[in-house]
Amino acid sequence: MKNIRNFSIIAHIDHGKSTLSDRLIQATGLVSDRNFQDQILDNMDIERERGITIKSQTVHLSYEAEDGHTYSLNLIDTPGHVDFTYEVSRALASCEGALLLIDASQGVEAQTLANLYLAVEHDLEIIPVINKIDLPSADIERVKKQIKEDLGLDPETAVLVSAKEGTGIETLLEVIVQKLPPPVGDLNAPLKALIFDSHYDPFRGTIVHIRIVDGRLKPKEKIRFMSNNALYSIEESGFFEIERVSRPGLCAGDVGYLIAGIKTVSDTKCGDTITLASNPCEKPVTGFTEAKPVVFSSIYPVASDEYVDLVDALEKLKLNDASLIYEKDSSAALGFGFRCGFLGLLHLEVVQERLEREYGISLIITAPTVSYRLFLNDGSQITIDNPALYPDPTVIDYTEEPYIKASIIVPDRYMGSVMKLCMERRGINKNYQYLTSNRLEMIFEIPLAEVIFDFYDKLKSITQGYGSFDYEMIDHRKSDLVKLDFLINFDRVDALSQLVHRNNAEARAKKTCEKLRESIPMQMFKIAIQGAIGGKVIARKTISAFRKDVTAKCYGGDISRKRKLLEKQKKGKKRMKMVGQIMVPQAAFLAVLKTEND
Numbered sequence: 001m002k003n004i005r006n007f008s009i010i011a012h013i014d015h016g017k018s019t020l021s022d023r024l025i026q027a028t029g030l031v032s033d034r035n036f037q038d039q040i041l042d043n044m045d046i047e048r049e050r051g052i053t054i055k056s057q058t059v060h061l062s063y064e065a066e067d068g069h070t071y072s073l074n075l076i077d078t079p080g081h082v083d084f085t086y087e088v089s090r091a092l093a094s095c096e097g098a099l100l101l102i103d104a105s106q107g108v109e110a111q112t113l114a115n116l117y118l119a120v121e122h123d124l125e126i127i128p129v130i131n132k133i134d135l136p137s138a139d140i141e142r143v144k145k146q147i148k149e150d151l152g153l154d155p156e157t158a159v160l161v162s163a164k165e166g167t168g169i170e171t172l173l174e175v176i177v178q179k180l181p182p183p184v185g186d187l188n189a190p191l192k193a194l195i196f197d198s199h200y201d202p203f204r205g206t207i208v209h210i211r212i213v214d215g216r217l218k219p220k221e222k223i224r225f226m227s228n229n230a231l232y233s234i235e236e237s238g239f240f241e242i243e244r245v246s247r248p249g250l251c252a253g254d255v256g257y258l259i260a261g262i263k264t265v266s267d268t269k270c271g272d273t274i275t276l277a278s279n280p281c282e283k284p285v286t287g288f289t290e291a292k293p294v295v296f297s298s299i300y301p302v303a304s305d306e307y308v309d310l311v312d313a314l315e316k317l318k319l320n321d322a323s324l325i326y327e328k329d330s331s332a333a334l335g336f337g338f339r340c341g342f343l344g345l346l347h348l349e350v351v352q353e354r355l356e357r358e359y360g361i362s363l364i365i366t367a368p369t370v371s372y373r374l375f376l377n378d379g380s381q382i383t384i385d386n387p388a389l390y391p392d393p394t395v396i397d398y399t400e401e402p403y404i405k406a407s408i409i410v411p412d413r414y415m416g417s418v419m420k421l422c423m424e425r426r427g428i429n430k431n432y433q434y435l436t437s438n439r440l441e442m443i444f445e446i447p448l449a450e451v452i453f454d455f456y457d458k459l460k461s462i463t464q465g466y467g468s469f470d471y472e473m474i475d476h477r478k479s480d481l482v483k484l485d486f487l488i489n490f491d492r493v494d495a496l497s498q499l500v501h502r503n504n505a506e507a508r509a510k511k512t513c514e515k516l517r518e519s520i521p522m523q524m525f526k527i528a529i530q531g532a533i534g535g536k537v538i539a540r541k542t543i544s545a546f547r548k549d550v551t552a553k554c555y556g557g558d559i560s561r562k563r564k565l566l567e568k569q570k571k572g573k574k575r576m577k578m579v580g581q582i583m584v585p586q587a588a589f590l591a592v593l594k595t596e597n598d
Helices: 017-027 045-050 082-092 110-121 140-149 169-179 304-320 345-358 412-424 455-462 502-519 559-579 586-597
Strands: 004-011 057-064 070-077 097-103 125-131 192-201 205-214 222-225 231-233 236-241 243-247 255-259 273-276 295-301 325-331 335-342 363-365 372-376 381-384 396-411 428-434 439-447 468-479 481-488 498-501 527-533 536-543
Touching: 004 017, 004 082, 004 110, 004 169, 017 057, 017 070, 017 097, 017 125, 017 169, 057 236, 057 255, 070 169, 082 110, 082 192, 097 110, 097 140, 097 169, 110 125, 110 396, 110 468, 125 140, 125 169, 295 304, 295 325, 295 345, 304 335, 304 345, 335 345, 345 363, 396 412, 412 428, 412 439, 412 455, 439 468, 455 468, 481 502, 498 502, 502 527, 502 536, 502 586
Parallel strands: 004 070, 004 097, 097 125
Antiparallel strands: 057 070, 192 205, 192 273, 205 255, 222 231, 222 273, 236 243, 236 255, 295 335, 295 363, 325 335, 372 381, 372 396, 396 439, 396 468, 428 439, 481 498, 481 527, 527 536
C-alpha cells in the first residue's frame, strides 16, 4: 500500500483539468501517441465540444519515480460544475490528496474556493498547481499572492505547469509521489468499499466504480450494498486503464471497478458502501446522501408520434445517469410527456442535448421550476414542483421557496452592477470582503427560482467575463407566491402556467403576453391574450383580426347600406369568436421559454 497514491484534480471550470489529465496519462506511457486523443477521459461528444467534464472518470497509472520504485497512481478526474458537487465530494472521499489547479491568468475563482473547502472537509493533502504559465497574460506572482491570501496555502509549494505544452509534468509526478500520503487501511478487516460513481455497459450491466477502504474482494464472492441490503455475486474486478483491465482481486487502498450483474445504475447509489454478505463491516463510510433534484421541467416531443421513442430514450439515459428522475405528465396543449427532476440547469441542458443528439428526438421543454412547500389551513403540508398541482389559493395558509447562498467573486469595479443584479432578483446582501486589493467576494442569499433562468449569463455579461459564481442550498423561506395563468381567447392554457413571486407577476405576465402576440398567427376574429392571477387579469394583449373589406362593392349610395354590411360582418365575427378554436403553435411555447432568457 505504501506505493499507492490516490488523488483527484479539482479546479474552477475551464482551468485545464482534462488537459492536465491528458499530459499525466501521456507522461506515464499508458496510451501510445498513435492512439492518443485530446480529452481522452471525456467520452461524450457534449463534453468534448463544450470543454466540460460531466461524468467523473478514473484511470490507473504506473509511474517509475526517481527513487527507483514503481508507484500506482489512481487519478480520479472530477466534474467542475456546481451542479455535480455531490459527485465531486464522493470522489474526494476516495482520495488522500488533491491537485488544486489554478489558471495563471484568471487566478483564484469562486469554485476554486468551494472545491478547496470540500477537500479540506475530507482532510486531504492539497498541492497547489499553477497551470497555463505559457500564456502571455500569465501573472504567476499575483496568483502566488492569491494562493497565500485567499486559500491560506504555502505559495512556495505550488508547482508551475503548462498542461498544453507539457511543461513541468515530470516535476508534478515527483511531487505527487513525495508529498501525497499513501492510503491507510486494514487488509485483514472485513471488506468496506465506497461507491463513488457507476456507468452502464449494454453487455455487462452496471460497472461500479469503487475505492476499497478496508479488506479485499475477489470474484465469486457475495457482496451486500448497505443502503438497500441488495445482494450480488462479483463476476469481475479490476482497474481502469482507459479500457477496463481485469485483476484477480482488489485490496485496501485500490481504486477500481467491479461487475456483479446489476441491471440498473439506480441500484448503485453514489456514496453507498459495499461489504461482504458473509462477513459485513460494522459501519458504512460516512457522508452518504441521496442526490436530490433541484430544478424541475416537463419534456414533451414536438411530434406526438415520437412519444414512444421518448419513453425508450429516457429509460436508456436513466441507465447512464442515476440522478435523472422522471414521471409521466400530460398537457392539453402539448400532449403526453414527462416531468423530470434535474440537479441544476446545466444538468437539464445536458439531458436535453443527449436526448436530441443520441436519440434524434425534437423536444419542447417547459419553463424550469423549483420545488415549493405549501402549508394549508388544515395544518397539512404539501410540496409541489408543477404549476398544474397548485391548489385553490383559499386553502393555502402560506408558502415557502428554496433559498441559496451565492458566492460571487468579482473585480471591485463591478461591485455596483453585481449588487443591482442581485437586488433585482430579491437577493439579500449578507457580506462582502476584499480577497486582494481589487478583488472581492460578495455573499448573497437569493431565491433559487430567481437564479435558474439566466442569472449566470447576466452576471458574466455585466462583469465582462470576470465574475465567477458558486452556490449552495441553505433552506426554505416564506414567500408570497402566486400562480400566473395565461388565457388565449378566454381558454386557459395549462402548459404556460407559472409559479412566480407576486412582485414579479405583472412584469412577467406583460412580457409573456407580448411574446405570445408575436408568435400566434392572426385569425378571422380578434384574439385576446391575458395573464391572470385567479380571476384577476393583470396583463392583456390583443391580436387583431384579418378584415375583409365588405364595403368595397358599395360605390356611392346611402350610408345605411354600408352600415348594414358592417353590422352583418360584426355579427359573423362574434359568432366565429365563440366557436373558433385557437391552435397554439409550438413556436409560441418556445418563444415564452426564451422570454425567461432575454
